[in-house]
Amino acid sequence: GQSLEQPSEVTAVEGAIVQINCTYQTSGFYGLSWYQQHDGGAPTFLSYNALDGLEETGRFSSFLSRSDSYGYLLLQELQMKDSASYFCAARGGSGNTGKLIFGQGTTLQVKP
């Protein structure tokens, strides 16, 4: 089957660094995306890794290891507004089918 596993909850304090892991099992893997969703809001795109290695975008970085079927999202200098759910996602299927498979989400709680 096709699935992505991530921790259900993570708690950290303001100013700290937190890492959210994601392991995946998909056919026809093309890359790993990360989305942020605040309560009651729409998911918003954070980053995408097609190749192994680290991608950095401001306070957020994302890492992919294809050989380990593993990736993570790293959030630095945590702020209260970072409290949200974070989803890893991968495109399932082959060819041009656009099926995007999401993990169950990790709820990040940032405490003062």
Add this chain to the structure above:
Amino acid sequence: ETGVTQSPTHLIKTRGQQVTLRCSSQSGHNTVSWYQQALGQGPQFIFQYYREEENGRGNFPPRFSGLQFPNYSSELNVNALELDDSALYLCASSLGGQGGETQYFGPGTRLLVL
């Protein structure tokens, strides 16, 4: 540039009824994907439309159907509503027919089936 919009924002229906949800894609995008998100879960892929053709479907029964129009807006229709259909329905637009990398989500329609 206009973002992704969805209507209505909230909807209450009863079992057995039919519902139509609407989505306007972001300007310049030709692909729309629909997702169902139950409380506390990740979005589940329903289907995708690319240039008015279905371009992939998730594990949803045929009573979930859709359309994409020449202006790339889209509809999701659900017939014979069941209690378990209560969820947030999200549409996302993208460019290129693959849509796996960067999708831009609308605010969603929250459907309650009683």
